[in-house]
Amino acid sequence: MARANDEVAALFAEYADLISITGGDAFRARVYEKAARSIGGHHADVSRLDLKGLQEIPNVGRSIAEKIVEYLGTGRVSAVEELRARIPAGVRRLTAVPTLGPKKAMAVYQELGVSSIEELVDAIRDERLRDLKGFGPRTEQNILHGIALLRSSGDRVLIDAAMDVAESVVARLSTAAGCRRCAYAGSLRRGRETIGDVDVLAAADDSEPLMRAFTELPRTREVVAHGTTRTSIRTTEGLAVDLRVVPPDSWGAALQYFTGSKAHNIRTRERAVHQGLKLSEYGLFDAETGERIVSETEEEVYARLGLPWIPPPLREDRGEIEAGLRGELPELVRESDLRGDLHTHTDLTDGLAPLEQMAAAAAARGHAYYAITDHAPNLFMQRMTDERMLAQRERVRELDAEYGRRGARGGTRLLHGVELNIDPDGGVDWPDDFLAGFDLCVASVHSHFNQSRDAMTRRFLRACENPYVNIIGHPTTRVIGKRPGVDADLDALFAACARTGTALEINSHPDRLDLDDEHILRARRYGVKFAIDSDAHSTLHLAYLRYGVATAQRGWLAKDDVINAWPLTRLRRFLRKGRTG
DNA sequence: GCCGTTTTCGGCCCGACTGTTTTCAGTCG
DSSP, rough: OOHHHHHHHHHHHHHHHHHTTTOOHHHHHHHHHHHHHHHHHHHSSSGGGHHHHTTTTOOOHHHHHHHHHHHHHHHHHHHHHHHHHHHHHHHHHHHHSSSSSHHHHHHHHHHOOOHHHHHHHHHHHHOGGSSTOOOOOHHHHHHHHHHHHHHHHHEEEHHHHHHHHHHHHHHHHHHHHTEEEEEHHHHHHOSEEEESEEEEEESSSSOHHHHHHHHTTTTTTEEEEEEEEEEEETTTOOOOOOEEEEOOHHHHHHHHHHHOOHHHHHHHHHHHHHEEEETTTTTEEEEOOOOOEEEHHHHHHHTTTTOOOOOGGGTTTTSSHHHHTOOOOOOOOOGOOOOOOOOOOOTTTTOOOHHHHHHHEEEEEEEESSEEEEEESSGGOOOOOOOHHHHHHHHHHHHEEEETTTTTTOOEEEEEEEEEEEOOSSOOSSSSHHHHTEEEEEEOSSSSSSSOOOHHEEEEEEESSSSSEEESSTTTTTTTTBOOOOOHHHHHHHHHHHHHEEEEEEEETTOOSSSSSSHHHHHHHTOEEEEEEEOOOOOGGGHHHHHHHHHHHTTBBBBBGGGGGHHHHHHHHHTTTTTOO
């Protein structure tokens, strides 16, 4: 099941939207938004907390705590139900369209009766929208563009949502009678950033108990198809999950087949054909006699094709077959190679947890080093000041003295950094003498996303030339399914990063995954170094590193390409960059 | 509806951009 915190957070986020759409008090809506975020990022399980414990969560007071209790007891909150009854669910869905907020959504619903994206597209086509006050031709264009963006990710879900489902299904099925092996395959195993449907594979002599367990999972909402080799369900979250059960001796061939990608499989089957073989999900066969040659493990299948085992993130027909034949597959960076995290926040700005909790969580993860990089003053809403930053630094130094000595492996060293804002001209928040006090600086674009390509490129290059800027944070600033990346000459950026000793971030947040795999592949050719960061805003987000690692693997990165896989002494040398003195 | 080193009421993350207007509402980060 989804974590109770996530269910409650989703409910309050919806409530906040409904308050906004129905024109309720904006401050009240924000309170629910903030509460949703706090609850989602809270370390303790809300279903185990009492009324008093709930109120210790930031932004949760008596009223919200009572609503949580009501939800946990009855599965619903009457206040939310009342608002739901007033507004069709489709209206809220409209606010998912970028540039279409609650006010405009309510206007099209009230004036035109539009309550779905399809109806909205029709209304625009019929030019009914432009008669509304506050709407014009540009508004129509922006909305259509927003809808196109939304649809570009289709029905695909982000990797973390798919992973939650896959891991719980695998855990559950693994305990079913007769289950010999069980794993997820498909695009999720390849670490793609969005997932269409989750493919789960199991090995058993008798598929029936597994299929039954699958259809009876608590999160199964609908059984779409039910057979002896394949069953498809839709979960309560609306995600399609396929289970295929194969005989145990077909495991390797089936796993290879169902992991894909299609392009990779075409290449491997071609190789089989050229060798007088036939490759299917049941094994590698002699094409003439039909005799099965190998099938139990993926390694055997690849070996018989003259290939080393190819890590799933590489299986996209992007040169992995050729590299394998030459014996030149990269030794991919693994999550266990990461020694630290170089971009994280605390509640001094928009993080949810205080510095002390974040540091403790980082130490518990076994990080050898950990950088705190809260927002700098030019992101005005965060209200950062020189004084607050310096006070935080002092506290970081104290905690470093404490954590740096702890544990058998030398403890966790805490670094004090900052996430600077790259302004439209490429400048940053502070002059050199103030920047010199930081152990490292991440610099990111947070505004003026629509600059011309030339201006944006110049902006990035100037940031790279800054001797104190060590990492370009979430370089394209895209948000998957919501905002496209900025327009810039990325090759110029990659070259500048390589030249100046500036690392590019692989931001591990599932909404971002920025840089993406294609950009990493390109940047890598310039000899750029990368930082795989969580950009954590809560202790729970520290675990996002796994998705950044998957993306890095899809970009063929090895340990040596990633600065936070290096020992601290080597990292510190890199962070000195071109600084003088 | 939450919160408090400006405290139990009266604030609430601030500024910029866009497209619509003709002085501003809506959206976003």
